[in-house]
Amino acid sequence: MLIVVLLPSIGFTLNKAFERQIGQSIKNQLNAYMYSVLAVAEVENAQLVMPANLVENQFNVIGSGLYALISTQDKVLWSSGSFFGLHPPKLIEPAIGQHRLERIKIDNLKHIIFSFTVSFATETKSVPVTIHIIKNETDYQLQIDEFNQTLWSWIGILMLVLTVIQTVWLIWTLKPINQFGQEIQLIEQGKIAALQQAYPSELNQLAKQINTLLHTEQQQRQRYRNALADLAHSLKTPLAVLKSQPQLNQDSHEQLDNINHIIGYQLKKAQSVAANAWHLGISVDETASKLVRTLSQIYRDSHIDIDYQLIEDKQPAIFRGDSADLSEMIGNILDNACKAAKxxxxxxxxxxxxxHIIIEDDGVGLTPEQQQRIFERGVRADTYQQGHGIGLAIVSDLVNSYQGTLNVSQSEQFGGAKFSLTFHSS
Structure with missing residues (x-):
């Protein structure tokens, strides 16, 4: 931006300075011509007397572009031989001892006229006359045009060179920032776990802090999950001992089962990292393909055909969250779909x-009432042999924690249930 503003401003300033210099040069030159004419002018008996030829030969050559006129009271008393055949312009006669420099047109051509008024003293009176030196402006304009062309050509070249230099310098200077942004994007996509490039001192401290944050967050998440796993394991034994007591009635067994379900549900819910974690990018295709292969083996004897299709537009399918959460959501719904499918x-x-993650089956589907209640804890559709109790409630909580949406409807293609999960890409 500075180049675009500064260099043209310099060029404009130089151009004006050159024009002023040319104007002063013209004035000095015409002033010299005027004195050369004045030196040979004489007044005798109140009459102007001029020699046949002047020292400056251009005044003697017809149409040379340099002319001299002497006038008084708007009447031309004398004109140089070079002015032969031309019509006198309207002449201005300044006060005695004063001069004026103006631009006029003679036969539609631009000229510069320098007028100076003097007074010749005779024995009886003073005779004021004005000497006019007229010069064709073409030569001066050619000088200005040539200077402008040279000036702006070099300014254009200089602007181009400086722009290239500045662009290269900016690319080289911003390269670490671009690398920094690319590595952050790779971390979000789950391709790398930490910043790996060497950065300048200005960015190096920030890179270290981000790596420390990533490492600390991952460690805390792992410790949290380990503690929850230990808690779940420690609760299993007391619950198993209580259930094995022969004196417990049916209601007590149901309450113990209910406690077991509640503990499992809350532990599963607490294990979700969701919005509290650094959202590393997870490849949906990798998780989905693994689940399809696993469930295809599990339901092989049921003759359930699990198809999988991936549709990507410009960017890979990335889930910004935890891989265990993604596997939990897809796996729960996909497993229930296999149980319900024909x-x-x-x-x-x-x-x-x-x-968008969509799971459809060709089962009997869900009624509108079941679609409303299917995500409530402990509720399951009668058409499913098992499951749909705590699993879909966990899925619903996970989806909400990632600020996604989970909808259930009827599949237009197969006629069974259709579960649709939608997540923001950034």
Whole structure:
């Protein structure tokens, strides 16, 4: 921006300075011509007397572009031979001892006229006359045009060179920042776990702090999960001992099962990192493909065909969250779809402006009432042999924690249930 403003300003200033210099040069030159004419002018008996030829030969050559006129009271008393055949312009006669420099047109051509008024003293009276020196402006304009062309050509070249230098310098200077941004993007996509490049001192401290944050967050998450796993394991034994007591009635067994479900549900819910974690990018395709392969093996004897299709628009399908949470959400719904399906299950992953995960089956589907209550803890559809109790409630909580949406409807393609998960891509 500075180059675009500064260099043209310098060029404009130089151009004006050169024009002023040319104007002063013209004035000095015409003033010299005027004195050369004045030196040979005489007044005898109140009459102007001029020699046949002047010392400056251009005054003697017809149409030379340099002319001299002497006038008094708007009447031309004498004109140089070079002015032969031309029509006198309107002449201005300044006060005695004063001069004026103006631009006029003679036969539609631009000229510069220098007028100076003097007074010749005779024996009887003073005779005031004005000497006019007229010069064709073409020569001066050619000088100005040539200077402007040379000036702006070099300024243009200089602007181009400086722009290239500045662009290269900016690219080289901003390269570490671009690398920094690219590595942050790779971290978000889950391709790397920390910043790895060497950065200048200005960015190095920031890179270290980000790496420390990533490492600390991952360690805290792992310790948190380990503690929850230890808690779940420690509660299993007391619950198993209580359930083995022969004196417990049916109601007590149901309450113990309910406690077991509640503990499992809360532990699963607490294990979600969701919005509290650094959202590393997870490849949806990798998780989805693994689940499809696993469930295909589990339901092989049920003759359930699990199809999987991935649709990506310009960018890979990335889930910004924890891989265990993604696996929990897709796995729960996909497993329930396999239980409800007759023969066909379809998992579709679409990466557009948002991430869409759609799971459909060809089972009997869900009634509108079941669609409303299916995500409540402990509720399951009668058409499913098992499950749909705590699993979908956990899925619903996980989706909400990632500020996503979970909808259930009827599949237009298969007629069974259709679960749709939508997440923001950034």
């Amino acid at each position: 023969h066909q299950v379809l998992l579709t992953v679409i990466q557009a402006e948002q991430l």
